[in-house]
Amino acid sequence: MLKGADDVGTEQEDSASRHGEIMSWDINDIKLPQDIRQIDWFQEWPDSYVKHIYSSEDKNAQRHHSSWAMRNTNNHNSRILKKSCLGVVVCGNNCSTLDGRKIYLRPAICDKARQKQQRKCCPNCNGPLQLLSCRGHGGYPVTNFWRHEGQFIFFQSKGAHDHPRPETKLEAEARRSIQKAQTAFSPSSQRLKRIQEIESLTGAVPRTEALPLLFPKPDTYMLPANFGGHLSKSSWELMLGSCSGQPPYPRAAGEDGDSGEAGPAHILPVKKGGHDTFRPNAGPLGDESCEQKSPLAYGGSCLPPLPFPAPQGGPCPTAGGAHHHRQLSAPLRGCEGDMGEGGRRMGLNCSNDDMLFNLYPVR
DNA sequence: TCATGCGGGCGAC
DNA sequence: GTCGCCCGCATGA
Numbered sequence: 001m002l003k004g005a006d007d008v009g010t011e012q013e014d015s016a017s018r019h020g021e022i023m024s025w026d027i028n029d030i031k032l033p034q035d036i037r038q039i040d041w042f043q044e045w046p047d048s049y050v051k052h053i054y055s056s057e058d059k060n061a062q063r064h065h066s067s068w069a070m071r072n073t074n075n076h077n078s079r080i081l082k083k084s085c086l087g088v089v090v091c092g093n094n095c096s097t098l099d100g101r102k103i104y105l106r107p108a109i110c111d112k113a114r115q116k117q118q119r120k121c122c123p124n125c126n127g128p129l130q131l132l133s134c135r136g137h138g139g140y141p142v143t144n145f146w147r148h149e150g151q152f153i154f155f156q157s158k159g160a161h162d163h164p165r166p167e168t169k170l171e172a173e174a175r176r177s178i179q180k181a182q183t184a185f186s187p188s189s190q191r192l193k194r195i196q197e198i199e200s201l202t203g204a205v206p207r208t209e210a211l212p213l214l215f216p217k218p219d220t221y222m223l224p225a226n227f228g229g230h231l232s233k234s235s236w237e238l239m240l241g242s243c244s245g246q247p248p249y250p251r252a253a254g255e256d257g258d259s260g261e262a263g264p265a266h267i268l269p270v271k272k273g274g275h276d277t278f279r280p281n282a283g284p285l286g287d288e289s290c291e292q293k294s295p296l297a298y299g300g301s302c303l304p305p306l307p308f309p310a311p312q313g314g315p316c317p318t319a320g321g322a323h324h325h326r327q328l329s330a331p332l333r334g335c336e337g338d339m340g341e342g343g344r345r346m347g348l349n350c351s352n353d354d355m356l357f358n359l360y361p362v363r
Numbered sequence: 364t365c366a367t368g369c370g371g372g373c374g375a376c
Numbered sequence: 377g378t379c380g381c382c383c384g385c386a387t388g389a
Contacts, residue, residue: 064368072368074370075378075380076370084380084381108366109365109366110365111383113364113366140379143379169366176364
């Protein structure tokens with residue numbers, strides 16, 4: 001169970017209790033309640049055994065979105081869409097960024113893409129990547145069920161994720177797109193090009209320290225709160241520096257929780273053609289993903305890419321973190337209006353600059 | 364290229 | 377029968 005998930009569960013239980021008897025339904029019920037007095041705001045990080053009833057107008061619900069990496073699972077029931085969690089991709093070296101954060105990439109949903117992804121290297125230390133599979137539902141992946149019924153979309157989650165949150169879909173997509181763009185540039189000009197990309201994408205002129213700022217802000221995009229919460233970051237600037245596969249210093253207290261939580265998860269060995277052995281800083285020969293991504297390629301700074309979840313996706317993304325539940329991303333819920341909590345809640349459409357400053361391409 | 368959804372098929376229970 | 381999972385296919389971005 002995730003650290004902090006108790007809180008989450010409590011909130012969700014509260015939510016359920018608020019809904020009273022209408023929450024007694026099960027996704028497999030022949031007939032689902034239609035006398036819904038209160039629909040839920042879309043939840044991007046549903047966890048534990050929760051149920052939600054969304055409006056059929058909710059775009060996120062319509063698309064069966066989740067910030068967890070969920071893949072479609074055939075349950076031979078066309079009425080109920082079932083999805084199972086793919087877990088999270090972590091660094092096989094268990095490396096950390098200079099501020100102690102871990103690499104948590106989003107597993108590709110497509111099987112082929114995921115296999116390809118696993119042949120790639122850790123963007124931080126160039127070590128092998130490992131898929132941390134989800135085992136939060138009786139040893140099996142957490143499953144999400146979606147069912148459209150009348151004017152509502154019923155959602156039910158079974159199992160509690162036993163692994164860190166991966167980056168969101170938007171983050172992964174953004175990182176991929178930037179990565180693609182960068183492959184067209186020579187390594188020697190990457191720094192300049194990166195700045196140019198930022199300029200072109202955001203219209204903003206990065207400061208001289210723009211590259212360090214490509215790291216997520218410690219207080220903004222952290223490990224999931226459930227996995228250690230905010231690490232003690234002495235300084236944002238400290239993110240620059242060594243990129244050894246080992247943490248530059250003992251992990252912060254919160255990290256223990258993180259590793260502890262990640263522990264139960266299954267680390268799958270890299271598949272054939274992947275890194276069967278520990279090969280730090282050495283990509284497989286012929287692996288297009290690694291051939292030009294030595295740490296030196298990071299302008300000598302060894303800048304990691306987005307090693308953790310960043311702002312939520314969706315039309316009006318909500319922030320991840322400890323209070324993600326009921327931090328609703330429902331339409332009309334203005335991002336600006338929810339920019340409280342120290343401005344940590346931000347979405348792509350609300351703060352592109354922030355988003356992009358928190359992106360770093362994996363090559 | 365990849366996310367997503369659908370459905371056939373298989374094995375385990 | 378249910379469930380998890382693999383696979384291929386189609387579609388759309």
